Amino acid sequence: xxxxxxxxxxxxxxxxxxxxxxxxxxxxxxxxxxxxxxxxxxxxxxxxxxxxxxxxxxxxxxxxxxxxxxxxxxxxxxxxxxxxxxxxxxxxxxxxxxxxxxxxxxxxxxxxxxxxxxxxxxxxxxxxxxxxxxxxxxxxxxxxxxxxxxxxxxxxxxxxxxxxxxxxxxxxxxxxxxxxxxxxxxxxxxxxxxxxxxxxxxxxxxxxxxxxxxxxxxxxxxxxxxxxxxxxxxxxxxxxxxxxxxxxxxxxxxxxxxxxxxxxxxxxxxxxxxxxxxxxxxxxxxxxxxxxxxxxxxxxxxxxxxxxxxxxxxxxxxxxxxxxxxxxxxxxxxxxxxxxxxxxxxxxxxxxxxxxxxxxxxxxxxxxxxxxxxxxxxxxxxxxxxxxxxxxxxxxxxxxxxxxxxxxxxxxxxxxxxxxxxxxxxxxxxxxx
Amino acid sequence: xxxxxxxxxxxxxxxxxxxxxxxxxxxxxxxxxxxxxxxxxxxxxxxxxxxxxxxxxxxxxxxxxxxxxxxxxxxxxxxxxxxxxxxxxxxxxxxxxxxxxxxxxxxxxxxxxxxxxxxxxxxxxxxxxxxx
Numbered sequence: 001x002x003x004x005x006x007x008x009x010x011x012x013x014x015x016x017x018x019x020x021x022x023x024x025x026x027x028x029x030x031x032x033x034x035x036x037x038x039x040x041x042x043x044x045x046x047x048x049x050x051x052x053x054x055x056x057x058x059x060x061x062x063x064x065x066x067x068x069x070x071x072x073x074x075x076x077x078x079x080x081x082x083x084x085x086x087x088x089x090x091x092x093x094x095x096x097x098x099x100x101x102x103x104x105x106x107x108x109x110x111x112x113x114x115x116x117x118x119x120x121x122x123x124x125x126x127x128x129x130x131x132x133x134x135x136x137x138x139x140x141x142x143x144x145x146x147x148x149x150x151x152x153x154x155x156x157x158x159x160x161x162x163x164x165x166x167x168x169x170x171x172x173x174x175x176x177x178x179x180x181x182x183x184x185x186x187x188x189x190x191x192x193x194x195x196x197x198x199x200x201x202x203x204x205x206x207x208x209x210x211x212x213x214x215x216x217x218x219x220x221x222x223x224x225x226x227x228x229x230x231x232x233x234x235x236x237x238x239x240x241x242x243x244x245x246x247x248x249x250x251x252x253x254x255x256x257x258x259x260x261x262x263x264x265x266x267x268x269x270x271x272x273x274x275x276x277x278x279x280x281x282x283x284x285x286x287x288x289x290x291x292x293x294x295x296x297x298x299x300x301x302x303x304x305x306x307x308x309x310x311x312x313x314x315x316x317x318x319x320x321x322x323x324x325x326x327x328x329x330x331x332x333x334x335x336x337x338x339x340x341x342x343x344x345x346x347x348x349x350x351x352x353x354x355x356x357x358x359x360x361x362x363x364x365x366x367x368x369x370x371x372x373x374x375x376x377x378x379x380x381x382x383x384x385x386x387x388x389x390x391x392x393x394x395x396x397x398x399x400x401x402x403x404x405x406x407x408x409x410x411x412x413x414x415x416x417x418x419x420x421x422x423x424x425x426x427x428x429x430x431x432x433x
Numbered sequence: 434x435x436x437x438x439x440x441x442x443x444x445x446x447x448x449x450x451x452x453x454x455x456x457x458x459x460x461x462x463x464x465x466x467x468x469x470x471x472x473x474x475x476x477x478x479x480x481x482x483x484x485x486x487x488x489x490x491x492x493x494x495x496x497x498x499x500x501x502x503x504x505x506x507x508x509x510x511x512x513x514x515x516x517x518x519x520x521x522x523x524x525x526x527x528x529x530x531x532x533x534x535x536x537x538x539x540x541x542x543x544x545x546x547x548x549x550x551x552x553x554x555x556x557x558x559x560x561x562x563x564x565x
Binding site: 375377380381382383384387388409410411412413414415 | 438440442443444470471472474475477479496497498499500502531532547
Protein backbone atom coordinates (compact mmCIF):
# COMPACT_ATOMS: atom_id res chain seq x y z
CA UNK A 1 0.00 0.00 0.00
CA UNK A 2 0.98 3.60 -0.55
CA UNK A 3 0.32 6.21 2.13
CA UNK A 4 0.37 9.35 -0.02
CA UNK A 5 -0.13 8.48 -3.68
CA UNK A 6 -0.19 12.11 -4.79
CA UNK A 7 3.34 12.70 -3.55
CA UNK A 8 4.82 9.24 -3.88
CA UNK A 9 3.60 8.58 -7.42
CA UNK A 10 3.89 12.07 -8.93
CA UNK A 11 5.39 12.38 -12.43
CA UNK A 12 9.06 13.32 -12.48
CA UNK A 13 8.29 16.66 -14.16
CA UNK A 14 5.66 17.63 -11.62
CA UNK A 15 7.97 16.58 -8.80
CA UNK A 16 10.78 18.78 -10.10
CA UNK A 17 8.42 21.73 -10.35
CA UNK A 18 7.16 21.16 -6.82
CA UNK A 19 10.70 20.77 -5.50
CA UNK A 20 11.77 23.94 -7.32
CA UNK A 21 8.92 25.98 -5.82
CA UNK A 22 9.62 24.64 -2.35
CA UNK A 23 13.35 25.25 -2.70
CA UNK A 24 12.72 28.88 -3.65
CA UNK A 25 10.58 29.36 -0.55
CA UNK A 26 13.06 27.57 1.66
CA UNK A 27 15.98 29.70 0.44
CA UNK A 28 13.99 32.84 1.22
CA UNK A 29 13.25 31.49 4.68
CA UNK A 30 16.84 30.75 5.62
CA UNK A 31 18.14 33.96 4.01
CA UNK A 32 15.70 36.05 6.00
CA UNK A 33 15.91 34.17 9.30
CA UNK A 34 19.33 32.58 9.62
CA UNK A 35 22.35 34.82 9.74
CA UNK A 36 25.08 32.28 8.91
CA UNK A 37 23.22 31.28 5.73
CA UNK A 38 22.56 34.89 4.77
CA UNK A 39 26.26 35.74 5.20
CA UNK A 40 27.36 32.74 3.21
CA UNK A 41 25.04 33.54 0.35
CA UNK A 42 26.14 37.15 0.39
CA UNK A 43 29.79 36.05 0.27
CA UNK A 44 28.93 34.21 -2.93
CA UNK A 45 27.10 37.26 -4.23
CA UNK A 46 23.77 35.48 -4.03
CA UNK A 47 20.38 36.76 -3.03
CA UNK A 48 17.16 34.72 -2.85
CA UNK A 49 16.09 36.08 -6.25
CA UNK A 50 18.99 34.20 -7.86
CA UNK A 51 17.35 30.89 -6.95
CA UNK A 52 14.40 30.53 -9.32
CA UNK A 53 14.27 26.80 -9.99
CA UNK A 54 15.81 23.50 -9.02
CA UNK A 55 18.60 24.01 -11.54
CA UNK A 56 19.88 26.94 -9.51
CA UNK A 57 20.57 24.75 -6.48
CA UNK A 58 24.19 24.21 -7.55
CA UNK A 59 24.83 27.91 -6.90
CA UNK A 60 24.07 27.45 -3.20
CA UNK A 61 26.80 26.85 -0.63
CA UNK A 62 27.10 23.48 1.10
CA UNK A 63 26.34 22.87 4.76
CA UNK A 64 28.62 20.47 6.66
CA UNK A 65 28.43 18.61 9.94
CA UNK A 66 31.15 20.96 11.13
CA UNK A 67 28.83 23.93 10.51
CA UNK A 68 26.29 22.37 12.83
CA UNK A 69 28.93 22.02 15.53
CA UNK A 70 30.26 25.53 14.95
CA UNK A 71 26.80 27.06 15.30
CA UNK A 72 25.86 24.85 18.25
CA UNK A 73 23.25 24.81 19.60
CA UNK A 74 20.74 27.05 17.78
CA UNK A 75 22.82 29.03 15.28
CA UNK A 76 21.39 27.37 12.17
CA UNK A 77 17.74 27.61 13.22
CA UNK A 78 15.45 29.59 10.96
CA UNK A 79 12.62 29.79 13.49
CA UNK A 80 12.61 31.63 16.82
CA UNK A 81 12.83 29.45 19.91
CA UNK A 82 9.18 30.28 20.65
CA UNK A 83 8.24 28.27 17.55
CA UNK A 84 10.50 25.31 18.38
CA UNK A 85 8.53 22.62 20.20
CA UNK A 86 11.17 19.92 20.46
CA UNK A 87 14.88 19.28 20.03
CA UNK A 88 16.77 16.14 19.22
CA UNK A 89 20.51 15.62 19.15
CA UNK A 90 22.84 13.23 17.41
CA UNK A 91 25.05 10.93 19.41
CA UNK A 92 28.19 13.01 19.17
CA UNK A 93 31.06 10.77 20.19
CA UNK A 94 33.51 13.66 20.44
CA UNK A 95 32.70 17.02 21.92
CA UNK A 96 29.31 18.60 21.44
CA UNK A 97 26.41 16.81 19.77
CA UNK A 98 24.48 18.19 16.82
CA UNK A 99 21.20 19.75 17.91
CA UNK A 100 18.13 19.87 15.67
CA UNK A 101 15.05 21.95 16.49
CA UNK A 102 11.55 21.09 15.25
CA UNK A 103 8.50 23.32 14.90
CA UNK A 104 5.04 21.83 15.22
CA UNK A 105 4.81 21.65 11.43
CA UNK A 106 8.20 19.90 11.25
CA UNK A 107 6.88 17.22 13.61
CA UNK A 108 3.82 16.82 11.39
CA UNK A 109 6.05 16.36 8.35
CA UNK A 110 8.09 13.82 10.28
CA UNK A 111 4.96 11.85 11.14
CA UNK A 112 3.82 12.02 7.51
CA UNK A 113 7.07 10.70 6.01
CA UNK A 114 7.29 8.09 8.75
CA UNK A 115 3.78 6.88 7.94
CA UNK A 116 4.85 6.48 4.29
CA UNK A 117 7.71 4.24 5.45
CA UNK A 118 5.70 1.95 7.71
CA UNK A 119 2.87 1.73 5.15
CA UNK A 120 5.40 0.59 2.56
CA UNK A 121 6.58 -2.14 4.96
CA UNK A 122 3.04 -3.44 5.22
CA UNK A 123 2.02 -2.03 8.62
CA UNK A 124 -1.72 -1.24 8.87
CA UNK A 125 -3.95 0.54 11.37
CA UNK A 126 -4.78 -2.71 13.14
CA UNK A 127 -1.12 -3.64 13.73
CA UNK A 128 0.88 -3.40 16.95
CA UNK A 129 4.41 -2.08 16.46
CA UNK A 130 7.10 -2.37 19.11
CA UNK A 131 9.48 0.57 18.96
CA UNK A 132 12.77 -0.61 20.43
CA UNK A 133 14.92 2.26 19.29
CA UNK A 134 16.21 4.33 22.18
CA UNK A 135 13.79 7.07 23.21
CA UNK A 136 15.31 10.41 24.04
CA UNK A 137 17.61 12.78 22.21
CA UNK A 138 18.23 10.09 19.59
CA UNK A 139 15.68 10.49 16.79
CA UNK A 140 15.10 6.74 16.42
CA UNK A 141 12.60 6.17 19.20
CA UNK A 142 10.31 9.17 18.85
CA UNK A 143 10.68 9.16 15.07
CA UNK A 144 9.39 5.62 14.67
CA UNK A 145 6.83 6.37 17.38
CA UNK A 146 5.24 9.29 15.54
CA UNK A 147 5.37 7.36 12.26
CA UNK A 148 3.26 4.53 13.66
CA UNK A 149 0.91 6.91 15.46
CA UNK A 150 0.34 8.99 12.32
CA UNK A 151 -0.43 5.83 10.41
CA UNK A 152 -2.92 4.85 13.07
CA UNK A 153 -1.16 1.72 14.28
CA UNK A 154 -0.65 0.82 17.93
CA UNK A 155 2.72 1.85 19.33
CA UNK A 156 4.46 -0.05 22.12
CA UNK A 157 7.06 2.52 23.21
CA UNK A 158 9.58 0.02 24.58
CA UNK A 159 12.81 1.92 23.93
CA UNK A 160 15.97 -0.23 23.98
CA UNK A 161 17.27 -2.44 26.76
CA UNK A 162 15.39 -4.61 29.22
CA UNK A 163 15.51 -7.44 26.74
CA UNK A 164 13.50 -10.02 28.67
CA UNK A 165 10.60 -7.62 28.98
CA UNK A 166 10.93 -6.77 25.28
CA UNK A 167 10.41 -10.41 24.40
CA UNK A 168 7.59 -10.88 26.89
CA UNK A 169 5.61 -7.88 25.61
CA UNK A 170 6.34 -8.69 21.99
CA UNK A 171 4.79 -12.06 22.71
CA UNK A 172 1.90 -10.94 24.93
CA UNK A 173 0.84 -7.87 22.94
CA UNK A 174 1.21 -9.62 19.60
CA UNK A 175 3.54 -7.11 17.94
CA UNK A 176 3.47 -7.44 14.15
CA UNK A 177 6.21 -4.89 13.60
CA UNK A 178 9.55 -4.29 15.30
CA UNK A 179 11.45 -1.03 14.86
CA UNK A 180 15.05 -0.88 16.11
CA UNK A 181 18.66 -0.85 14.97
CA UNK A 182 19.68 -3.97 13.03
CA UNK A 183 22.33 -4.82 15.61
CA UNK A 184 19.77 -4.69 18.41
CA UNK A 185 17.42 -6.79 16.30
CA UNK A 186 20.12 -9.46 16.13
CA UNK A 187 20.47 -9.29 19.88
CA UNK A 188 16.71 -9.63 20.28
CA UNK A 189 16.74 -12.56 17.86
CA UNK A 190 19.13 -14.44 20.13
CA UNK A 191 17.07 -13.51 23.17
CA UNK A 192 13.89 -14.67 21.45
CA UNK A 193 15.47 -18.02 20.66
CA UNK A 194 16.54 -18.38 24.29
CA UNK A 195 13.11 -17.33 25.61
CA UNK A 196 10.51 -19.79 26.92
CA UNK A 197 8.05 -18.75 24.15
CA UNK A 198 7.87 -20.78 20.95
CA UNK A 199 8.20 -18.70 17.76
CA UNK A 200 4.71 -19.64 16.51
CA UNK A 201 3.19 -17.80 19.47
CA UNK A 202 4.61 -14.49 18.15
CA UNK A 203 2.84 -12.46 15.46
CA UNK A 204 6.01 -10.67 14.42
CA UNK A 205 6.41 -10.43 10.64
CA UNK A 206 7.87 -7.02 9.79
CA UNK A 207 11.11 -5.37 10.86
CA UNK A 208 11.89 -1.67 10.30
CA UNK A 209 15.61 -1.39 10.88
CA UNK A 210 17.90 1.57 10.52
CA UNK A 211 20.16 4.19 12.14
CA UNK A 212 23.27 2.24 11.18
CA UNK A 213 24.46 0.80 7.89
CA UNK A 214 23.74 -2.89 7.37
CA UNK A 215 24.29 -5.36 4.57
CA UNK A 216 22.22 -7.83 2.54
CA UNK A 217 23.90 -10.61 4.52
CA UNK A 218 22.71 -9.12 7.77
CA UNK A 219 19.22 -8.76 6.33
CA UNK A 220 19.18 -12.46 5.46
CA UNK A 221 20.45 -13.35 8.89
CA UNK A 222 17.77 -11.24 10.57
CA UNK A 223 15.00 -12.57 8.36
CA UNK A 224 16.02 -16.15 9.05
CA UNK A 225 16.59 -15.76 12.76
CA UNK A 226 13.45 -13.73 13.42
CA UNK A 227 11.28 -15.27 10.70
CA UNK A 228 10.30 -11.83 9.38
CA UNK A 229 10.73 -9.54 6.41
CA UNK A 230 13.34 -6.89 7.23
CA UNK A 231 13.14 -3.40 5.74
CA UNK A 232 15.55 -0.52 5.82
CA UNK A 233 14.44 2.84 7.20
CA UNK A 234 16.76 5.70 6.42
CA UNK A 235 17.21 8.96 8.23
CA UNK A 236 19.57 11.51 9.68
CA UNK A 237 19.06 13.71 12.71
CA UNK A 238 20.22 16.74 10.73
CA UNK A 239 17.52 16.24 8.10
CA UNK A 240 14.68 15.01 10.32
CA UNK A 241 15.44 11.53 11.68
CA UNK A 242 14.14 8.15 10.48
CA UNK A 243 11.68 8.67 7.64
CA UNK A 244 13.88 10.41 5.10
CA UNK A 245 13.60 7.24 3.04
CA UNK A 246 12.34 3.67 3.10
CA UNK A 247 12.33 0.45 1.13
CA UNK A 248 9.19 -0.92 -0.51
CA UNK A 249 8.14 -4.55 -0.93
CA UNK A 250 10.48 -4.89 -3.93
CA UNK A 251 13.50 -3.80 -1.89
CA UNK A 252 15.18 -2.37 -4.91
CA UNK A 253 16.71 0.66 -3.22
CA UNK A 254 15.49 3.19 -0.69
CA UNK A 255 12.67 5.50 -1.81
CA UNK A 256 13.38 9.02 -0.64
CA UNK A 257 10.64 11.39 0.50
CA UNK A 258 11.97 13.89 -1.99
CA UNK A 259 9.04 16.28 -1.83
CA UNK A 260 10.45 17.23 1.58
CA UNK A 261 14.13 16.35 1.31
CA UNK A 262 15.74 17.05 -2.05
CA UNK A 263 18.69 14.75 -2.71
CA UNK A 264 21.78 15.28 -4.87
CA UNK A 265 24.90 13.19 -5.36
CA UNK A 266 28.20 15.03 -5.60
CA UNK A 267 31.80 14.07 -5.98
CA UNK A 268 33.05 14.00 -2.36
CA UNK A 269 36.36 15.58 -3.35
CA UNK A 270 35.24 18.37 -5.68
CA UNK A 271 31.61 18.90 -4.65
CA UNK A 272 30.56 18.77 -8.33
CA UNK A 273 27.31 16.92 -9.15
CA UNK A 274 27.78 13.48 -10.71
CA UNK A 275 25.67 11.86 -13.46
CA UNK A 276 22.46 10.08 -12.37
CA UNK A 277 23.21 6.55 -11.15
CA UNK A 278 26.82 7.36 -10.34
CA UNK A 279 28.29 6.86 -6.90
CA UNK A 280 29.17 9.84 -4.73
CA UNK A 281 28.32 11.72 -1.58
CA UNK A 282 24.65 12.18 -0.77
CA UNK A 283 23.58 15.79 -0.20
CA UNK A 284 20.18 16.86 1.11
CA UNK A 285 18.33 20.15 1.05
CA UNK A 286 15.27 20.25 3.25
CA UNK A 287 12.61 22.11 1.30
CA UNK A 288 9.68 22.20 3.70
CA UNK A 289 11.23 22.40 7.15
CA UNK A 290 10.83 25.46 9.36
CA UNK A 291 12.90 24.88 12.49
CA UNK A 292 16.26 24.00 11.05
CA UNK A 293 16.08 23.92 7.26
CA UNK A 294 19.45 22.92 5.79
CA UNK A 295 20.65 23.78 2.31
CA UNK A 296 22.83 21.21 0.56
CA UNK A 297 23.77 19.33 3.69
CA UNK A 298 26.63 16.92 3.02
CA UNK A 299 25.69 13.63 4.67
CA UNK A 300 29.10 11.94 4.19
CA UNK A 301 27.10 8.87 3.07
CA UNK A 302 28.35 7.33 -0.16
CA UNK A 303 25.62 6.07 -2.46
CA UNK A 304 23.87 6.62 -5.82
CA UNK A 305 20.42 7.80 -6.96
CA UNK A 306 18.11 6.08 -9.43
CA UNK A 307 15.16 7.84 -11.07
CA UNK A 308 13.37 5.01 -12.90
CA UNK A 309 9.83 4.23 -11.76
CA UNK A 310 9.72 1.38 -9.26
CA UNK A 311 7.66 -1.81 -9.69
CA UNK A 312 5.73 -0.81 -6.57
CA UNK A 313 4.20 2.12 -8.47
CA UNK A 314 6.16 4.84 -6.70
CA UNK A 315 7.99 7.32 -8.88
CA UNK A 316 10.06 8.71 -6.02
CA UNK A 317 13.81 8.57 -6.48
CA UNK A 318 15.56 5.53 -5.06
CA UNK A 319 18.87 5.58 -3.27
CA UNK A 320 21.21 2.63 -3.74
CA UNK A 321 22.80 0.82 -0.86
CA UNK A 322 24.99 3.05 1.27
CA UNK A 323 28.54 1.90 0.72
CA UNK A 324 29.63 3.60 3.90
CA UNK A 325 30.12 6.97 5.45
CA UNK A 326 33.08 8.94 4.24
CA UNK A 327 33.80 9.26 7.98
CA UNK A 328 33.65 5.50 8.65
CA UNK A 329 36.32 4.93 6.09
CA UNK A 330 39.51 3.64 7.62
CA UNK A 331 42.77 4.13 5.85
CA UNK A 332 44.91 1.12 6.61
CA UNK A 333 48.32 0.88 4.98
CA UNK A 334 47.09 3.49 2.54
CA UNK A 335 44.07 1.41 1.51
CA UNK A 336 40.48 2.60 2.01
CA UNK A 337 38.59 0.10 4.15
CA UNK A 338 34.90 0.30 5.02
CA UNK A 339 33.51 -1.74 7.91
CA UNK A 340 30.57 -2.60 5.63
CA UNK A 341 32.95 -4.50 3.35
CA UNK A 342 34.06 -6.67 6.25
CA UNK A 343 30.45 -7.17 7.26
CA UNK A 344 29.47 -8.37 3.79
CA UNK A 345 32.17 -11.05 3.89
CA UNK A 346 31.30 -12.18 7.40
CA UNK A 347 27.58 -12.41 6.74
CA UNK A 348 28.18 -14.53 3.65
CA UNK A 349 29.95 -17.25 5.61
CA UNK A 350 27.63 -19.68 7.41
CA UNK A 351 30.52 -20.66 9.69
CA UNK A 352 30.45 -17.22 11.30
CA UNK A 353 28.03 -15.26 13.45
CA UNK A 354 27.15 -11.82 12.04
CA UNK A 355 29.15 -9.97 14.66
CA UNK A 356 32.61 -8.59 14.27
CA UNK A 357 35.06 -6.10 15.65
CA UNK A 358 37.84 -4.38 13.74
CA UNK A 359 40.89 -3.50 15.76
CA UNK A 360 43.28 -1.18 13.96
CA UNK A 361 46.67 -0.47 15.42
CA UNK A 362 50.10 0.71 14.42
CA UNK A 363 52.94 -1.57 15.37
CA UNK A 364 56.50 -0.63 14.41
CA UNK A 365 55.11 2.10 12.14
CA UNK A 366 53.00 -0.41 10.25
CA UNK A 367 49.21 -0.37 10.33
CA UNK A 368 47.65 -3.62 11.46
CA UNK A 369 44.07 -4.78 11.04
CA UNK A 370 42.71 -7.44 13.33
CA UNK A 371 39.23 -8.78 12.65
CA UNK A 372 37.54 -10.54 15.55
CA UNK A 373 34.82 -12.99 14.56
CA UNK A 374 32.68 -15.52 16.35
CA UNK A 375 32.30 -18.99 14.93
CA UNK A 376 28.75 -20.34 14.66
CA UNK A 377 28.15 -22.98 17.31
CA UNK A 378 27.52 -25.75 14.81
CA UNK A 379 31.00 -25.25 13.36
CA UNK A 380 33.15 -25.54 16.47
CA UNK A 381 35.37 -28.55 16.08
CA UNK A 382 37.51 -30.63 18.39
CA UNK A 383 40.24 -30.38 15.76
CA UNK A 384 42.54 -27.39 15.64
CA UNK A 385 43.05 -27.82 11.91
CA UNK A 386 39.38 -27.43 11.13
CA UNK A 387 39.24 -24.22 13.16
CA UNK A 388 42.34 -22.96 11.40
CA UNK A 389 40.74 -23.75 8.03
CA UNK A 390 37.77 -21.56 8.92
CA UNK A 391 40.16 -18.79 9.84
CA UNK A 392 42.16 -19.21 6.65
CA UNK A 393 38.98 -19.01 4.59
CA UNK A 394 37.95 -15.76 6.30
CA UNK A 395 41.43 -14.27 5.82
CA UNK A 396 41.38 -15.09 2.09
CA UNK A 397 37.94 -13.68 1.51
CA UNK A 398 38.69 -10.51 3.45
CA UNK A 399 41.95 -10.07 1.64
CA UNK A 400 40.29 -10.32 -1.76
CA UNK A 401 37.60 -7.80 -0.81
CA UNK A 402 39.75 -5.34 1.13
CA UNK A 403 42.99 -5.60 -0.76
CA UNK A 404 45.00 -5.90 2.44
CA UNK A 405 45.88 -8.91 4.55
CA UNK A 406 44.04 -8.86 7.87
CA UNK A 407 44.77 -10.90 10.95
CA UNK A 408 41.65 -12.85 11.85
CA UNK A 409 41.01 -13.88 15.44
CA UNK A 410 38.39 -16.48 16.25
CA UNK A 411 36.80 -15.55 19.54
CA UNK A 412 34.43 -17.31 21.90
CA UNK A 413 30.66 -17.28 21.36
CA UNK A 414 28.96 -14.04 22.40
CA UNK A 415 32.23 -12.47 23.43
CA UNK A 416 31.85 -9.61 20.93
CA UNK A 417 29.79 -6.93 22.59
CA UNK A 418 26.16 -6.91 21.44
CA UNK A 419 25.06 -3.35 21.17
CA UNK A 420 21.66 -2.14 22.23
CA UNK A 421 21.98 0.99 20.17
CA UNK A 422 24.45 1.64 17.42
CA UNK A 423 26.97 -1.14 17.18
CA UNK A 424 30.58 -0.34 17.90
CA UNK A 425 32.46 -2.19 15.23
CA UNK A 426 35.80 -0.40 15.10
CA UNK A 427 38.51 0.21 17.65
CA UNK A 428 41.19 2.39 16.13
CA UNK A 429 44.06 2.38 18.59
CA UNK A 430 46.11 4.61 16.31
CA UNK A 431 43.99 7.57 17.37
CA UNK A 432 44.75 6.92 21.03
CA UNK A 433 48.49 7.21 20.60
CA UNK B 434 35.67 -48.83 24.24
CA UNK B 435 33.78 -45.88 22.80
CA UNK B 436 33.60 -42.88 25.13
CA UNK B 437 32.35 -39.29 24.94
CA UNK B 438 34.90 -36.52 24.99
CA UNK B 439 34.10 -32.84 25.54
CA UNK B 440 35.86 -30.30 23.33
CA UNK B 441 35.85 -26.69 24.44
CA UNK B 442 37.01 -23.76 22.34
CA UNK B 443 38.81 -21.23 24.51
CA UNK B 444 40.51 -17.98 23.64
CA UNK B 445 44.02 -17.69 25.00
CA UNK B 446 43.03 -15.44 27.85
CA UNK B 447 43.97 -15.50 31.48
CA UNK B 448 41.54 -17.41 33.69
CA UNK B 449 39.45 -19.06 30.98
CA UNK B 450 40.31 -22.64 31.88
CA UNK B 451 40.12 -21.87 35.59
CA UNK B 452 36.49 -20.94 35.06
CA UNK B 453 35.79 -24.24 33.34
CA UNK B 454 37.37 -26.25 36.15
CA UNK B 455 35.41 -24.27 38.74
CA UNK B 456 32.12 -24.83 36.95
CA UNK B 457 32.69 -28.55 36.64
CA UNK B 458 33.99 -28.85 40.18
CA UNK B 459 30.97 -27.06 41.65
CA UNK B 460 28.64 -29.30 39.66
CA UNK B 461 30.36 -32.40 41.03
CA UNK B 462 31.66 -33.48 37.65
CA UNK B 463 34.97 -35.33 37.80
CA UNK B 464 37.68 -35.05 35.19
CA UNK B 465 39.49 -38.23 34.26
CA UNK B 466 41.78 -36.79 31.65
CA UNK B 467 42.32 -33.70 29.56
CA UNK B 468 44.63 -32.26 27.00
CA UNK B 469 44.95 -28.87 25.33
CA UNK B 470 45.69 -28.28 21.68
CA UNK B 471 46.68 -24.68 21.22
CA UNK B 472 47.97 -22.12 18.79
CA UNK B 473 48.72 -18.46 19.23
CA UNK B 474 45.08 -17.30 19.50
CA UNK B 475 42.98 -20.10 20.89
CA UNK B 476 43.07 -23.52 22.43
CA UNK B 477 40.82 -26.53 22.22
CA UNK B 478 40.52 -28.31 25.53
CA UNK B 479 39.60 -31.97 25.26
CA UNK B 480 38.18 -33.48 28.39
CA UNK B 481 37.07 -36.87 29.59
CA UNK B 482 34.59 -36.39 32.43
CA UNK B 483 32.26 -38.42 34.59
CA UNK B 484 29.03 -37.02 33.08
CA UNK B 485 29.73 -35.65 29.60
CA UNK B 486 26.13 -34.66 28.67
CA UNK B 487 25.58 -32.84 31.94
CA UNK B 488 28.94 -31.10 31.60
CA UNK B 489 28.12 -30.07 28.03
CA UNK B 490 24.76 -28.59 29.01
CA UNK B 491 26.31 -26.76 31.93
CA UNK B 492 29.06 -25.26 29.80
CA UNK B 493 26.61 -24.34 27.03
CA UNK B 494 24.52 -22.54 29.56
CA UNK B 495 27.60 -20.51 30.40
CA UNK B 496 28.09 -19.69 26.72
CA UNK B 497 31.09 -21.90 26.07
CA UNK B 498 31.61 -23.32 22.61
CA UNK B 499 31.51 -26.95 23.56
CA UNK B 500 30.88 -30.10 21.60
CA UNK B 501 30.83 -33.82 22.37
CA UNK B 502 32.98 -36.09 20.25
CA UNK B 503 33.15 -39.89 20.16
CA UNK B 504 36.63 -41.17 20.88
CA UNK B 505 38.13 -44.55 21.55
CA UNK B 506 39.58 -45.26 24.99
CA UNK B 507 41.88 -48.21 25.30
CA UNK B 508 43.04 -49.76 28.56
CA UNK B 509 46.24 -51.68 28.58
CA UNK B 510 48.80 -52.96 31.06
CA UNK B 511 51.29 -50.30 32.08
CA UNK B 512 54.25 -52.22 30.66
CA UNK B 513 56.81 -51.57 27.90
CA UNK B 514 55.55 -52.45 24.43
CA UNK B 515 51.82 -52.41 25.23
CA UNK B 516 51.10 -49.24 23.27
CA UNK B 517 53.36 -50.33 20.42
CA UNK B 518 51.21 -53.41 19.89
CA UNK B 519 48.05 -51.33 19.66
CA UNK B 520 49.56 -48.70 17.41
CA UNK B 521 50.83 -51.33 15.06
CA UNK B 522 47.39 -52.90 14.77
CA UNK B 523 45.74 -49.55 14.06
CA UNK B 524 48.41 -48.52 11.61
CA UNK B 525 48.29 -51.82 9.73
CA UNK B 526 44.56 -51.37 9.28
CA UNK B 527 45.21 -48.01 7.63
CA UNK B 528 43.39 -46.00 10.30
CA UNK B 529 44.74 -42.49 10.68
CA UNK B 530 44.83 -40.81 14.09
CA UNK B 531 43.78 -37.16 14.31
CA UNK B 532 45.09 -36.82 17.85
CA UNK B 533 45.63 -38.89 20.97
CA UNK B 534 46.60 -38.57 24.60
CA UNK B 535 47.38 -41.00 27.40
CA UNK B 536 47.54 -41.33 31.13
CA UNK B 537 48.61 -44.12 33.44
CA UNK B 538 48.17 -45.04 37.04
CA UNK B 539 49.67 -48.06 38.76
CA UNK B 540 49.13 -51.23 36.76
CA UNK B 541 47.05 -49.80 33.95
CA UNK B 542 47.52 -47.25 31.24
CA UNK B 543 44.79 -45.54 29.18
CA UNK B 544 45.05 -44.12 25.70
CA UNK B 545 42.37 -41.88 24.20
CA UNK B 546 42.38 -41.93 20.42
CA UNK B 547 40.45 -39.83 17.91
CA UNK B 548 40.74 -41.91 14.72
CA UNK B 549 39.51 -40.79 11.30
CA UNK B 550 37.37 -43.89 11.13
CA UNK B 551 35.94 -44.84 14.50
CA UNK B 552 34.16 -48.04 13.47
CA UNK B 553 37.16 -49.41 11.70
CA UNK B 554 39.36 -48.55 14.64
CA UNK B 555 37.05 -50.35 17.06
CA UNK B 556 36.87 -53.38 14.79
CA UNK B 557 40.65 -53.62 14.56
CA UNK B 558 41.07 -53.30 18.29
CA UNK B 559 38.40 -55.92 18.90
CA UNK B 560 40.16 -58.36 16.63
CA UNK B 561 43.55 -57.59 18.08
CA UNK B 562 42.23 -58.18 21.59
CA UNK B 563 43.75 -54.95 22.80
CA UNK B 564 41.24 -54.27 25.50
CA UNK B 565 39.22 -51.72 23.58
